[in-house]
């Protein structure tokens with residue numbers, strides 16, 4: 001046995017096979033989507049199906065058609081703004097609240113935190129109607145603030161950041177206090193930089209969640225001008241639409257590209273983040 | 282007027298009283314060490330001086346001004362923590378200059394102050410590093426640097442050397458003494474290590490159970506302790522305490538019996554009317570082995586050898602006396618420690634007497650026995 005094969009046991013081979021199999025299963029739908037889009041209509045589902053793209057130009061024609069005939073670009077902008085504003089808000093409010101909850105004591109701290117954590121266990125479906133009624137009463141239906149504001153207070157985000165900030169030594173906060181830093185300066189210059197990793201992770205998770213959020217935009221932003229990408233894709237997918245499979249696939253592919261890119265760029269952080277939010281605490 | 286005046290200060294957490302009626306005066310420029318076992322409230326007292334902990338009752342004043350309700354940063358004290366508490370995401374320069382930057386001091390002034398502190402502490406070449414890249418001793422220097430640039434009225438140290446290894450501790454101790462000599466600023470230093478306390482302190486404050494047991498120059502506390510706790514805590518190896526019975530106390534003499542079983546002693550101590558059980562305190566260096574054939578006068582004890590600690594220049598011998606009391610004595614290289622039972626004579630000029638309440642019993646003329 002030489003040095004290269006040393007350590008390769010049937011067990012490692014089996015593990016690799018399993019990982020490969022899972023990867024194939026996970027990647028196939030995406031590959032199939034690309035395959036259907038970049039082919040002449042009907043070809044991939046014909047009697048003689050192909051597993052690779054056959055016509056790039058056909059694909060670009062479909063993409064062009066979708067951009068030309070639907071408000072897809074506008075939906076992109078709305079979705080992006082929705083995601084960015086939500087991320088900014090979740091990070092700001094989450095970190096401010098976590099700072100207080102984890103590093104300082106105030107009357108009712110434990111009870112308040114318990115209430116927030118309890119809210120994690122309530123399914124969204126339960127709160128969606130009261131939230132809708134409230135939003136409607138304020139007059140925020142079909143507006144960006146109606147879309148964004150209800151999602152700004154993230155119990156999950158608070159939980160995650162609190163776990164992180166708890167690990168900041170009290171001495172460090174006290175040292176900053178003795179150095180004359182104000183409460184806000186301690187937050188800004190000490191606590192925030194020290195949980196940067198957690199903030200990045202929370203931003204990523206929030207992006208994924210906001211981009212994929214279908215229910216809330218569907219309920220609160222019913223006017224076509226306020227459609228998010230998810231809603232536009234929903235139109236294509238509805239049972240009564242006259243679009244063919246490959247057009248629907250094109251719309252889906254366009255919706256999937258931003259999170260895919262996002263995932264490829266932040267892959268490592270996302271994995272770290274999921275491991276972190278799952279195992280800490 | 283003392284520099285720092287602590288008057289009837291107490292501290293409780295809920296029902297738990299941590300400090301009880303602490304009274305203490307500290308002079309400007311003094312190096313004061315709070316010494317006591319872990320959990321006795323040293324850190325709490327220090328933190329109350331710094332303002333990090335509220336004062337339950339009593340007052341603390343600095344240079345005549347009551348600071349009970351003054352913000353920590355406004356008290357003019359700087360604290361150095363055992364954990365260093367450096368900001369890990371900042372460079373050493375940013376760490377040291379943090380306070381000045383928060384106060385929005387001019388850039389040149391910050392550079393000058395940091396430069397001076399760096400020169401004093403030999404940190405010049407580390408300025409661009411992060412704390413994670415420094416050794417423990419260097420981190421502690423940075424923490425001290427961060428205190429120095431604030432030009433405090435008093436430095437507060439909470440066990441600053443406890444995380445360092447023994448050799449570095451000795452070196453940093455010397456550096457701290459040097460720093461104190463150069464800056465002349467009041468320093469208050471908390472430790473549970475009595476060697477550290479003895480070497481650093483101008484004034485040593487021994488604490489136990491939330492109370493100040495005794496305060497004074499280290500040698501005074503060593504030679505003339507007020508109670509059994511101070512006598513036992515200061516000095517290494519510890520003082521020996523031997524149970525004894527008062528036979529008679531009259532005409533300026535105190536006669537004891539039953540010392541460590543059957544030992545007898547006659548001390549020049551004037552405490553008329555003293556009776557009952559007392560304890561005789563003797564430091565290890567005031568006991569010596571009796572050579573075969575020698576018949577010394579005074580207190581002679583006989584004990585079984587339990588353990589011998591060889592330190593090279595000297596040895597410490599641990600003996601069990603007839604009544605089970607364990608004592609320690611110092612022996613030179615030449616001593617014959619082979620026999621399993623040794624005879625020990627005591628130098629009673631240095632003996633101290635403690636009552637059953639743990640308080641020192643001094644002679645009526647105030648003379649140490």
Ligand SMILES: Nc1ncnc2c1ncn2[C@@H]1O[C@H](COP(=O)(O)OP(=O)(O)O)[C@@H](O)[C@H]1O
Nearest residue numbers: 294297299317318319320321322323324325326
């Ligand atoms: N925040 C707190 N809440 C309750 N008890 C405390 C708190 N801080 C300290 N104590 C208690 O006060 C006592 C003294 O603590 P401390 O001053 O840290 O002791 P030392 O520094 O002498 O080891 C200890 O018994 C400790 O448990």
Ligand SMILES: [Mg+2]
Nearest residue numbers: 323324325440
């Ligand atoms: Mg302590």
